[in-house]
Amino acid sequence: xxxxxxxxxxxxxxxxxALAEIEEAFRTxxxxxxxxxxxxxLAFPKADGECHIKCAHLGDDEVFTVKLATGFYGxxxxxxxxxxxxxxxxxxxxxxxxxxxxxEGALTDLRTxxxxxxxxxxxxxxxxxxxxxxxxxxxxxxxxxxxxxxxxFSRVVVWGRSPDKVSAVVEDLKAEMSDVSVxxxxxxxxxxxxxxxxxxxxxxxxxxxxxxAVRPGTHIVAMGADSPxxxxxxxxxxxxxxxxxxxxxxxxxxxxETANALKTGDISRSRLTLLGEVLLxxxxxxxxxxxxxxxxxxVAVQDAAIARSVWRKLKQAELQNx
Amino acid sequence: xxxxxxxxxxxxxxxxxALAEIEEAFRTxxxxxxxxxxxxxLAFPKADGECHIKCAHLGDDEVFTVKLATGFYGxxxxxxxxxxxxxxxxxxxxxxxxxxxxxEGALTDLRTxxxxxxxxxxxxxxxxxxxxxxxxxxxxxxxxxxxxxxxxFSRVVVWGRSPDKVSAVVEDLKAEMSDVSVxxxxxxxxxxxxxxxxxxxxxxxxxxxxxxAVRPGTHIVAMGADSPxxxxxxxxxxxxxxxxxxxxxxxxxxxxETANALKTGDISRSRLTLLGEVLLxxxxxxxxxxxxxxxxxxVAVQDAAIARSVWRKLKQAELQNx
Numbered sequence: 001x002x003x004x005x006x007x008x009x010x011x012x013x014x015x016x017x018a019l020a021e022i023e024e025a026f027r028t029x030x031x032x033x034x035x036x037x038x039x040x041x042l043a044f045p046k047a048d049g050e051c052h053i054k055c056a057h058l059g060d061d062e063v064f065t066v067k068l069a070t071g072f073y074g075x076x077x078x079x080x081x082x083x084x085x086x087x088x089x090x091x092x093x094x095x096x097x098x099x100x101x102x103x104e105g106a107l108t109d110l111r112t113x114x115x116x117x118x119x120x121x122x123x124x125x126x127x128x129x130x131x132x133x134x135x136x137x138x139x140x141x142x143x144x145x146x147x148x149x150x151x152x153f154s155r156v157v158v159w160g161r162s163p164d165k166v167s168a169v170v171e172d173l174k175a176e177m178s179d180v181s182v183x184x185x186x187x188x189x190x191x192x193x194x195x196x197x198x199x200x201x202x203x204x205x206x207x208x209x210x211x212x213a214v215r216p217g218t219h220i221v222a223m224g225a226d227s228p229x230x231x232x233x234x235x236x237x238x239x240x241x242x243x244x245x246x247x248x249x250x251x252x253x254x255x256x257e258t259a260n261a262l263k264t265g266d267i268s269r270s271r272l273t274l275l276g277e278v279l280l281x282x283x284x285x286x287x288x289x290x291x292x293x294x295x296x297x298x299v300a301v302q303d304a305a306i307a308r309s310v311w312r313k314l315k316q317a318e319l320q321n322x
Numbered sequence: 323x324x325x326x327x328x329x330x331x332x333x334x335x336x337x338x339x340a341l342a343e344i345e346e347a348f349r350t351x352x353x354x355x356x357x358x359x360x361x362x363x364l365a366f367p368k369a370d371g372e373c374h375i376k377c378a379h380l381g382d383d384e385v386f387t388v389k390l391a392t393g394f395y396g397x398x399x400x401x402x403x404x405x406x407x408x409x410x411x412x413x414x415x416x417x418x419x420x421x422x423x424x425x426e427g428a429l430t431d432l433r434t435x436x437x438x439x440x441x442x443x444x445x446x447x448x449x450x451x452x453x454x455x456x457x458x459x460x461x462x463x464x465x466x467x468x469x470x471x472x473x474x475f476s477r478v479v480v481w482g483r484s485p486d487k488v489s490a491v492v493e494d495l496k497a498e499m500s501d502v503s504v505x506x507x508x509x510x511x512x513x514x515x516x517x518x519x520x521x522x523x524x525x526x527x528x529x530x531x532x533x534x535a536v537r538p539g540t541h542i543v544a545m546g547a548d549s550p551x552x553x554x555x556x557x558x559x560x561x562x563x564x565x566x567x568x569x570x571x572x573x574x575x576x577x578x579e580t581a582n583a584l585k586t587g588d589i590s591r592s593r594l595t596l597l598g599e600v601l602l603x604x605x606x607x608x609x610x611x612x613x614x615x616x617x618x619x620x621v622a623v624q625d626a627a628i629a630r631s632v633w634r635k636l637k638q639a640e641l642q643n644x
Contacts, residue, residue, distance in 0.1 A: 001408075001424060003325045040359040040377055042386065047415050053375060053388060055362055064364065066375060066390055068410060070417025084417045088390060088408075093369050095392025095406045100422055102323060 002099040004314060009103050012313040013110065018306055019150065022114050023279055025058055025305035026247070030276025033059045034301050039251060041227055048073040050227060051085075056300035057092055063311060064092050065304040069108050073203075081105065083138070087307040099311055107310070111302040113142035115247065116199055116221055117150045119275065119294035123245065123284045124197045124219040130155040132195030134188065134208060134232070136165035139201035139223065144173050147199070148180050157194060159185040160202070189213045200224050200232040211236035216289040223296040228255040233293070235260050238267040242290035247275045251297040258295045324421040326636065331425050334635040335432065340628055341472065344436050345601055347380055347627035348569070352598025355381045356623050361573060363549055370395040372549060373407075378622035379414055385633060386414050387626040391430050395525075403427065405460070409629040421633055429632070433624040435464035437569065438521055438543055439472045441597065441616035445567065445606045446519045446541040452477040454517025456510065456530060456554070458487035461523035461545065466495050469521070470502050479516060481507040482524070511535045522546055522554040533558040538611040545618040550577040555615070557582050560589040564612035569597045573619040580617045 028034045040053040049072035057064035069085040076082055083105030089098045101107065116139075120131075131153045133144050144156045156173060160166045166184050173182040185191035192198065192213040200209060200222045209220065211234045220241075224232045238244055238261035246252035249272060253259055261267040275294065278284055286292055350356045362375040371394035379386035391407040398404055405427030411420045423429065438461075442453075453475045455466050466478045478495060482488045488506050495504040507513035514520065514535040522531060522544045531542065533556045542563075546554045560566055560583035568574035571594060575581055583589040597616065600606055608614055 001325075003323075003422070035364060037362040037364055037375075038360070040362055040375065042357055042359055042377055042379060044379070044386075044414050044417075046382070047417075049414070049417050051377075051386070051388075051412070051417060053359075053362070053377065055364055055373075055375065057364060057366070060368070064366075064373070066373075068388055068412070068419070070412065072415070072417035075416055078416065080416055080418070082417075084419065086410075086419055090373070090390070090392065092366055092371070093394070094397055094400070094402055095366075095369075095371050095373060095394035095404075096402070097390070097406065097408055097424070100325070102419070 001097045004099055004101050006102060006104050006106055009101050009310055010106060012310045018110065018309060019114050019117060021305040021309050022111055022302050023118055025301040026118070026276035027279050028058050029299065029301045030274050030280055036300050044072070052227065054300035054303055056304040058301060058304050058308070061308060062092055063089050063098060063308055065089055065300070065307040067108070067300065067303040069105060083109070087303055089307050089311045099314065101307055101310055107306050108303070109138055109142055111306045112139060112223065112298055113146045115296050115298070115302055116143040116223055117146050119221040119296055120147050120197050120199070120219065121151055122278050123243070123286065123292045123294055125217055125286070125288060128196035128219070129153055130157070130194055130196045132157045132159070132185070132191040132198040133201065134159050134191065134198065135201035135224065136160035136162060136169050137201060140169050141172055143199050143201055145176055148177055153180070155181045157183055157185045157191050159188055159191045197221070202232055203230060204232050205229055206231055207234040208232050209237065210234045211240060214291060216291060219292045221294045221296065222257045225256045226298050231257065231260050233257045235264040235266040237291070238293065240291050241293045243273065243284050243286060243292045244271055245273050245275050245278055245284070245294040247296045248299045249274060251299065252295045256295045256297045323419045326421055326423050328424060328426050328428055331423050331632055332428060334632045340432065340631060341436050341439060343627040343631050344433055344624050345440055347623040348440065348598035349601050350380050351621065351623045352596050352602055358622050366394070374549065376622035376625055378626040380623060380626050380630070383630060384414055385411050385420060385630055387411055387622070387629040389430070389622065389625040391427060405431070409625055411629050411633045421636065423629055423632055429628050430625070431460055431464055433628045434461060434545060434620055435468045437618055437624055438465040438545055439468050441543040441567070441618055442469050442519050442521070442541065443473055444600050445565070445608065445614045445616055447539055447608070447610060450518035450541070451475055452479070452516055452518045454479045454481070454507070454513040454520040455523065456481050456513065456520065457523035457546065458482035458484060458491050459523060462491050463494055465521050465523060467498055470499055475502070477503045479505055479507045479513050481510055481513045519543070524554055525552060526554050527551055528553055529556040530554050531559065532556045533562060536613060538613060541614045543616045543618065544579045547578045548620050553579065553582050555579045557586040557588040559613070560615065562613050563615045565595065565606050565608060565614045566593055567595050567597050567600055567606065567616040569618045570621045571596060573621065574617045578617045578619045
């Protein structure tokens with residue numbers, strides 16, 4: 001078995017190829033050809049920490065993936081990253097562990113951001129160029145960069161609870177993307193007023209984006225609610241939305257934004273569409289004035305796609321060296 | 323993070339200490355002081371394979387454990403072990419993976435056999451010396467050896483579907499234990515007729531031990547039913563048993579022998595006792611003629627106990643070397 005460190009892993013990543021592979025994984029999932037285990041959650045309240053484990057096998061692939069991801073939010077005070085973990089690549093023919101990709105959360109960060117790109121692409125109004133990003137963590141930066149780079153957005157507005165952290169995000173994005181206009185919004189309402197696409201990336205436990213603030217035609221991608229108790233959108237938004245897309249029916253109705261809206265009665269199960277189905281149909285059939293929502297909780301098929309891709313490249317490189 | 327191979331792991335094992343630690347883990351679990359995630363099952367029918375993932379955190383321990391265990395039953399034809407996997411030791415303070423114990427299933431085999439020893443000790447009639455073992459795999463050998471070594475049994479009878487495989491087990495046990503009388507039973511009934519304790523270790527999917535064959539006073543430990551669809555005991559045995567002990571209420575009622583007996587109505591939930599509770603009470607309060615059953619599905623607290631023990635010893639050795 002091979003232990004692969006973060007640097008070696010990142011050297012194998014081709015962003016465009018990974019994007020295509022994750023898209024295909026969502027399609028495989030929608031066709032019912034992926035084995036996805038229920039997510040395991042562990043909680044470490046004393047250390048403000050959590051761990052989740054996601055496992056998937058795509059189609060008849062030669063490997064399956066078991067991912068362990070931790071978020072310990074006191075780590076920053078210790079000078080450590082709050083995200084950690086690894087992806088284990090295991091043979092689906094013999095059950096032998098083949099590789100531990102010790103990505104320290106980097107592959108999860110990337111596959112999460114790439115799902116954001118996909119979710120924006122399938123649902124945004126044609127010609128959208130202004131992106132509003134809510135939150136100031138790693139996903140705030142990654143989503144903004146990847147959405148601009150992959151989909152040609154030319155303007156980014158950022159809002160978060162801490163103005164200092166927002167400034168830091170704005171500086172980082174400006175440094176990374178000289179051709180994109182990046183600015184700070186003073187309020188969520190101000191951000192909503194100019195954004196054609198809104199991506200929420202916080203760990204909030206109460207609604208940040210309120211229904212009245214959202215303009216007709218807005219496409220919202222909410223990706224913060226990855227475990228029970230989290231919330232970024234006011235449930236009333238769901239009753240205004242023409243389309244609600246979920247990355248996983250099980251997960252979104254259990255702990256996503258959708259779960260909150262189901263509880264308040266602002267959405268019914270029958271109105272949910274799976275992201276992979278939308279991809280199979282070539283995108284959302286939306287009108288100009290529609291409000292559309294994609295609820296992303298993060299599905300193990302994304303992990304399986306990106307881990308398999310890294311593992312295949314490592315194997316190829318090994319063969320070439322021998 | 324450290325990658326530890328099977329040899330290094332086995333060098334850290336002290337059987338008696340591990341037995342005490344696993345007992346204590348069952349007590350911790352019974353006191354409600356362990357975090358145990360639901361077991362994740364993945365199936366690979368084309369390769370006759372399965373994978374399960376078990377996670378636990380004991381009390382306020384500095385680490386928690388995530389175990390991946392695979393069983394691919396066509397591997398033997400390829401000259402490979404059917405069992406594989408690893409245990410990941412993760413910091414409960416920072417979420418950082420600390421070690422991957424690449425035990426290839428050896429720690430699972432050991433903790434499973436040690437639970438068998440515990441299950442026999444808490445429930446067998448005082449003075450029992452004859453053990454009947456059903457099955458011819460690794461657990462058949464390990465349970466027989468550990469129960470004799472730890473509890474002083476002096477006679478072992480083995481039965482399995484394949485007489486050749488039984489002969490091999492008998493030869494192996496004779497070679498390992500010169501002071502124990504080891505023999506082959508021609509039928510399950512013959513085994514039941516002379517055994518004071520019966521341990522079942524097969525992957526059977528239908529009842530092997532039938533109710534009429536079991537004598538009063540017999541203590542039965544069933545450990546084969548570790549995933550849905552498996553069965554070793556006739557459910558009617560449960561209605562004859564004075565005590566039914568389970569290693570986990572959730573798991574045993576979901577996929578253990580107990581699940582089968584619940585379905586047939588031969589047992590009710592209210593008659594089940596947790597193994598850890600029996601340990602807290604110092605053993606089963608049984609009469610001479612009682613038939614007693616322990617249903618073992620394998621609980622993540624056992625993995626957490628044995629992995630933590632190995633990890634602590636490795637850390638200690640490291641400190642001594644520096």
